[in-house]
Amino acid sequence: KQEVTQIPAALSVPEGENLVLNCSFTDSAIYNLQWFRQDPGKGLTSLLLIQSSQREQTSGRLNASLDKSSGRSTLYIAASQPGDSATYLCAFLMDSNYQLIWGAGTKLIIKP
Amino acid sequence: DVKVTQSSRYLVKRTGEKVFLECVQDMDHENMFWYRQDPGLGLRLIYFSYDVKMKEKGDIPEGYSVSREKKERFSLILESASTNQTSMYLCASSFRTVNSEAFFGQGTRLTVV
Numbered sequence: 001k002q003e004v005t006q007i008p009a010a011l012s013v014p015e016g017e018n019l020v021l022n023c024s025f026t027d028s029a030i031y032n033l034q035w036f037r038q039d040p041g042k043g044l045t046s047l048l049l050i051q052s053s054q055r056e057q058t059s060g061r062l063n064a065s066l067d068k069s070s071g072r073s074t075l076y077i078a079a080s081q082p083g084d085s086a087t088y089l090c091a092f093l094m095d096s097n098y099q100l101i102w103g104a105g106t107k108l109i110i111k112p
Numbered sequence: 113d114v115k116v117t118q119s120s121r122y123l124v125k126r127t128g129e130k131v132f133l134e135c136v137q138d139m140d141h142e143n144m145f146w147y148r149q150d151p152g153l154g155l156r157l158i159y160f161s162y163d164v165k166m167k168e169k170g171d172i173p174e175g176y177s178v179s180r181e182k183k184e185r186f187s188l189i190l191e192s193a194s195t196n197q198t199s200m201y202l203c204a205s206s207f208r209t210v211n212s213e214a215f216f217g218q219g220t221r222l223t224v225v
Contacts, residue, residue: 031210043118043202044216051211089155093210098143098162099170100214102155 002027002094006103014111015082021075021106023090028068031093034100035064035075037086044089047075080110115139118203118217125224131190133220135203141215142208144186146170146178148199149219155202161186162208193224 003026013019023033032051036044048057048064050073056065063076077084087107091100119134135144145160147170157170159178167178175197179187186205190197203217 034214036216041200041219041221043116043219044204046213046215049211049213091214097168098206098208098210098212099145099157099160100155104154 002030002092002101004090004092004101004103006088006090006106008106009104010107010109012109012111013080015080017080018076018078019080019108021077021088021108023073023075023103025071025073025092025101027094028071029094030068031095033064033066033073034091034093035062035073036089036091038089038105039086047088077108082110082112084108085110116203116205116215116217118201118220120220121218123220123222125190125193125222127194127224129190129193129224131193131222131224133188133190133201133203133222135186135188135205135217136184137186137205137215138184139205139207139215140183141205141212142183143206143212144180145204145206145214146176146186146188147202147204148172149202150199158188193222195224198222198224 035047050066061078087105089105090103116137146158161180177189201220206212206214
């Protein structure tokens with residue numbers, strides 16, 4: 001059974017720093033990995049989707065990587081801004097039931 | 113842009129009421145999902161549907177039912193609301209392919225009193 005861990009559970013950094021959020025998983029038989037952000041009291045916004053055959057995806061200041069051999073994905077945020085403050089979740093599609101397996105999330109606070 | 117729209121942002125209902133949560137997507141997605149999200153428990157799948165009139169139980173279907181009469185609409189029904197169903201409810205949709213991105217609605221915060 002897939003187990004997904006996001007460490008740290010919370011992170012607070014000054015504005016302008018580059019930072020990395022981690023997502024580790026135990027079963028490499030994935031179809032894809034998706035990173036989401038969630039603002040307090042709101043729904044989830046899809047940030048990046050990485051297919052199983054891909055190593056990374058980029059969107060603006062965000063870069064997500066996938067290393068199946070080590071069971072790890074990272075979300076890199078460059079030049080962080082207060083507007084990046086949110087909870088970031090990773091989720092894996094494991095099988096053709098299309099059900100996502102979720103991490104618990106990392107709550108990120110960017111201090112002005 | 114993909115749009116997943118949930119009918120209400122906030123709802124307050126009384127114990128024992130029948131509650132309908134509606135979700136509509138405009139991207140012709142086959143798959144639709146209902147989750148609930150609670151502090152410390154993360155996202156848990158209640159039901160999902162991969163086609164009109166088709167439904168599959170998720171991890172926590174007890175106390176809920178669903179309806180999918182049209183491809184774009186997926187309804188979550190609380191047959192008799194209870195206080196332990198107070199939660200954030202999230203609807204999502206995706207294409208029925210393994211390389212498909214999932215998109216979420218804005219969430220419905222349901223309080224049962």
